[in-house]
Every structure is written in structure tokens, then in C-alpha cells.
Amino acid sequence: MPDYLITWIHLVAAITLIGGLLFSQVVLTPVVRKTPSDSKSREIIRLAGRRFRTIAWVSLIILILTGAYQMLNESGSARIETAWGVVLMLKLFLFAIAFGLLLIHDFILDPYALSSQNTALPASSPIVPARADILQKGVIVLTLAVLLVASYLAKI
Numbered sequence: 001m002p003d004y005l006i007t008w009i010h011l012v013a014a015i016t017l018i019g020g021l022l023f024s025q026v027v028l029t030p031v032v033r034k035t036p037s038d039s040k041s042r043e044i045i046r047l048a049g050r051r052f053r054t055i056a057w058v059s060l061i062i063l064i065l066t067g068a069y070q071m072l073n074e075s076g077s078a079r080i081e082t083a084w085g086v087v088l089m090l091k092l093f094l095f096a097i098a099f100g101l102l103l104i105h106d107f108i109l110d111p112y113a114l115s116s117q118n119t120a121l122p123a124s125s126p127i128v129p130a131r132a133d134i135l136q137k138g139v140i141v142l143t144l145a146v147l148l149v150a151s152y153l154a155k156i
């Protein structure tokens with residue numbers, strides 16, 4: 001497969017992941033919070049969250065595979081020994097933290113589990129648990145930082 005297609009797939013996966021996370025934070029959750037029906041709101045967040053979780057992890061796997069391919073392409077070259085290689089390591093470090101936070105968010109806190117739709121929850125309890133919300137915000141900030149470092153990387 002030509003290199004430009006691998007880069008294109010890498011970029012589509014990055015757009016899907018970051019775009020979906022941003023959509024969830026700045027569109028879906030605020031709109032659902034304003035809807036009057038509490039049980040329906042919780043169900044929409046739960047179903048949307050579960051659906052996006054699959055999309056997010058497929059995107060992450062594609063990012064790792066296409067990123068590793070691009071790295072292997074450079075492994076024999078002197079480029080990896082320059083500032084480019086150091087900045088790439090910074091990008092991978094930030095990515096690893098984002099990956100870890102998303103892992104905790106999706107599989108340990110698991111805010112979209114069936115039990116999160118518990119109708120016995122008091123109406124005052126938040127639609128998205130505060131800890132999960134903070135983690136998701138952290139993942140957004142970190143993936144945007146990865147994008148910033150990647151843009152810099154493309155120019156050196």
C-alpha cells in the first residue's frame with residue numbers, strides 16, 4: 001500500500017477519535033443534560049457511549065498500527081536520531097497517557113454499563129459521573145496535544 005494511503009488512514013482514525021470525543025463533550029452531553037426526561041437521558045448517554053466506545057478503540061488500534069508502520073519506515077534512516085526522533089517520543093509519551101486514561105474511563109469506571117441506567121438513582125445524580133467526565137476531558141486535552149506535536153513533527 002502506498003505511504004500516502006497509510007498516512008491518510010492514520011489521519012482518518014485521529015479525526016474519528018478526537019472528533020467523537022469532542023462531539024460527546026461539547027454537543028451530546030450538554031444537550032442531553034437539558035432534556036427533561038431523566039431516564040431517557042441516561043439511556044441515550046449510555047447507548048451513545050457504548051457505540052462510540054467501539055469506534056474509539058477501533059480508531060486507537062488503527063492509529064497504533066499505521067503509526068508503527070510509519071515508524072518502521074523510518075527506523076533505518078538517520079531521521080530517527082535527530083530532533084524528529086525526540087519529538088516523536090514526546091508524541092508517543094503523550095499518546096500513552098491518553099491511552100491509559102481512556103482505558104480507565106472505558107473499562108474500569110465504565111460509565112456506560114447497564115447498571116449506570118439504574119432507575120433507582122436520585123434525579124439529582126449527574127447524567128455522567130464526575131470522575132468519568134474529568135477523565136474524558138483529560139483524554140481530549142492529551143489527544144489535542146498529540147495532534148499539536150504531530151503537526152510540529154510534520155514540519156521538522
Ligand code: HEM
Pocket residue numbers: 007010011014017063064065066067068070071088092095143146147150151153154155
Ligand atoms: C491521538 C493519536 C494520534 C494523532 C492525533 C496523530 C496524528 C498524526 C498526524 C496529524 C500526523 C502527520 C501526518 C503528516 O503530515 O505526515 C502523524 C504522523 C505520524 N504519526 Fe501519528 N498520531 C497519533 C498516534 C500515533 C501513534 C500511536 C503512533 C506510533 C505508534 C504515531 C506515529 C506517527 C508517525 C511515525 C508519523 C509520521 C511523522 C512524519 O513522517 O513526520 N502516531 N500523526
